[in-house]
Amino acid sequence: MKYESTRGGLEKITGAEAIIKGIADDKGLYVPVQIPGLPLSIKEMEGMSYQQIAYEIIHAFFDDYTENEMKACIDGAYDSKFEAEEIAPLTEAGGAWFLELYHGKTAAFKDMALSILPYLMTTACRKVGEKDKICILTATSGDTGKAALEGFAKVDGTEIIVFYPENGVSQVQERQMVSQEGENTHVVAIKGNFDDAQTGVKKIFSDDEMKEKLARRGIKLSSANSINIGRLVPQVAYYVYAYVKLVEKGAVKEGEPVNITVPTGNFGNILAAYLAKEMGLPVKKLICASNENKVLTDFIRTGTYDARREFHLTSSPSMDILISSNLERLLFLLSGRDGHNIRNLMESLDREKVYSVSDEIKEGMKDFYGGFCTEEDTAKTIASLWQEEKYLTDTHTAVAYKVYRDYVKETGDETPAIIASTASAYKFAPSVASACGIDDERVKSLTCAGTEPTGFDYVRALEKVTGVKVPSGLKDLDTKPVLHNKVCGKDQMENAVLEALD
Numbered sequence: 001m002k003y004e005s006t007r008g009g010l011e012k013i014t015g016a017e018a019i020i021k022g023i024a025d026d027k028g029l030y031v032p033v034q035i036p037g038l039p040l041s042i043k044e045m046e047g048m049s050y051q052q053i054a055y056e057i058i059h060a061f062f063d064d065y066t067e068n069e070m071k072a073c074i075d076g077a078y079d080s081k082f083e084a085e086e087i088a089p090l091t092e093a094g095g096a097w098f099l100e101l102y103h104g105k106t107a108a109f110k111d112m113a114l115s116i117l118p119y120l121m122t123t124a125c126r127k128v129g130e131k132d133k134i135c136i137l138t139a140t141s142g143d144t145g146k147a148a149l150e151g152f153a154k155v156d157g158t159e160i161i162v163f164y165p166e167n168g169v170s171q172v173q174e175r176q177m178v179s180q181e182g183e184n185t186h187v188v189a190i191k192g193n194f195d196d197a198q199t200g201v202k203k204i205f206s207d208d209e210m211k212e213k214l215a216r217r218g219i220k221l222s223s224a225n226s227i228n229i230g231r232l233v234p235q236v237a238y239y240v241y242a243y244v245k246l247v248e249k250g251a252v253k254e255g256e257p258v259n260i261t262v263p264t265g266n267f268g269n270i271l272a273a274y275l276a277k278e279m280g281l282p283v284k285k286l287i288c289a290s291n292e293n294k295v296l297t298d299f300i301r302t303g304t305y306d307a308r309r310e311f312h313l314t315s316s317p318s319m320d321i322l323i324s325s326n327l328e329r330l331l332f333l334l335s336g337r338d339g340h341n342i343r344n345l346m347e348s349l350d351r352e353k354v355y356s357v358s359d360e361i362k363e364g365m366k367d368f369y370g371g372f373c374t375e376e377d378t379a380k381t382i383a384s385l386w387q388e389e390k391y392l393t394d395t396h397t398a399v400a401y402k403v404y405r406d407y408v409k410e411t412g413d414e415t416p417a418i419i420a421s422t423a424s425a426y427k428f429a430p431s432v433a434s435a436c437g438i439d440d441e442r443v444k445s446l447t448c449a450g451t452e453p454t455g456f457d458y459v460r461a462l463e464k465v466t467g468v469k470v471p472s473g474l475k476d477l478d479t480k481p482v483l484h485n486k487v488c489g490k491d492q493m494e495n496a497v498l499e500a501l502d
């Protein structure tokens with residue numbers, strides 16, 4: 001299986017090479033030259049463990065890895081560091097199946113891919129004879145940073161540098177990152193917002209002088225963001241796994257379709273569901289759920305992607321995104337792999353913050369339904385799922401569930417539904433507690449004896465009231481020592497990288 005850039009023109013490279021590079025030299029994203037079919041029938045996968053299904057699916061995309069290499073990657077990634085034995089359990093609530101993707105170390109779904117990416121990458125380096133050290137450079141609005149740090153901490157031959165906006169992540173997210181152990185981990189706050197961090201990182205990636213400086217130090221940059229194909233492919237596995245488990249439970253008959261709803265930010269997770277469908281998994285609709293930053297809802301409904309709008313800070317911050325990078329891959333596939341067309345669209349997006357797609361692409365988008373959820377409805381949804389179903393969801397998952405209910409209301413389509421459940425409620429405890437009617441006075445009386453409650457007090461209060469167990473990665477986080485305290489201006493990120501590496 002070879003990989004090609006979404007912007008055309010470049011030679012085709014192996015999976016291992018694409019994983020090391022992260023992003024193509026023409027700024028395009030790598031996609032497989034052909035989407036493989038499901039390597040086994042659903043029947044053959046019945047009874048298989050998560051690890052076995054993940055092996056089959058990931059190996060179908062990265063067939064340049066030997067059986068032993070791929071098995072070692074899977075075994076290293078999906079082990080007891082996940083708090084659920086099934087890795088990605090399904091829970092039925094409110095007439096849908098919640099696929100819980102947050103039982104990894106950092107309590108967000110990013111662990112599903114970032115647990116295996118370091119193994120895929122270091123194996124790739126061995127395979128292609130890469131001598132340089134790989135430095136992972138990542139900008140984060142909260143969840144990616146910690147998951148990438150956990151994944152790459154103490155991995156030989158790698159360094160990882162994470163930039164986050166100084167006042168742009170929650171207290172829990174910040175402490176998760178700055179308490180990270182591992183000599184090869186570096187965490188830097190920047191004086192700016194997430195877009196500044198992201199722009200700074202992109203600039204470093206495309207700076208030839210910087211590339212040379214790093215080459216002299218024997219270092220190559222790579223990415224752990226979802227632009228890396230090594231992050232996308234492992235996510236396909238859990239949709240196949242979920243389908244097989246629904247068949248085992250008797251919730252669907254083999255071959256019967258399901259609908260999949262995904263709370264969407266950068267369009268990575270839902271693109272993985274699309275790839276699963278293209279492999280042959282029986283999926284009817286892909287329901288793309290947005291919060292008040294509803295660029296994607298509008299795009300799916302009109303064919304015009306228009307990022308010229310106000311940016312909203314919401315209670316589901318991992319979806320506060322106006323430019324969804326992975327959409328580029330879908331457009332490429334739907335355009336009949338027309339790299340020239342995609343280059344034009346993306347240049348238009350860079351220049352004018354808007355583009356419209358061809359009728360051909362619009363036609364292909366018919367597999368998708370787009371909807372969005374307001375802040376008020378997010379809170380109401382959390383409350384009703386908790387009060388009526390005793391099922392505690394985080395803000396992102398609540399957005400997905402609400403949009404799914406809207407879809408059913410609008411279409412009457414009662415096809416069995418999978419909701420991608422992307423974070424533990426405790427990761428966003430202040431919003432979830434408030435949605436459940438636990439007000440600040442109650443938090444104070446339960447935890448901090450009248451002083452101003454911290455993010456950590458909300459975690460404790462929510463646990464006391466609901467009895468739902470706090471994931472171990474989030475427990476007693478405020479007692480963990482701060483090991484990183486660097487802050488830099490948004491124009492000093494290059495220096496910060498060199499300092500970290502010297």
Ligand SMILES: *Cc1c(COP(=O)(O)O)cnc(C)c1O
Pocket residue numbers: 108109110143144226263264265266267268269270318319396422423
């Ligand atoms: C990253 C993230 C998302 C968005 O996923 P994309 O792949 O970027 O669309 C949704 N929910 C949570 C909790 C996340 O961390």
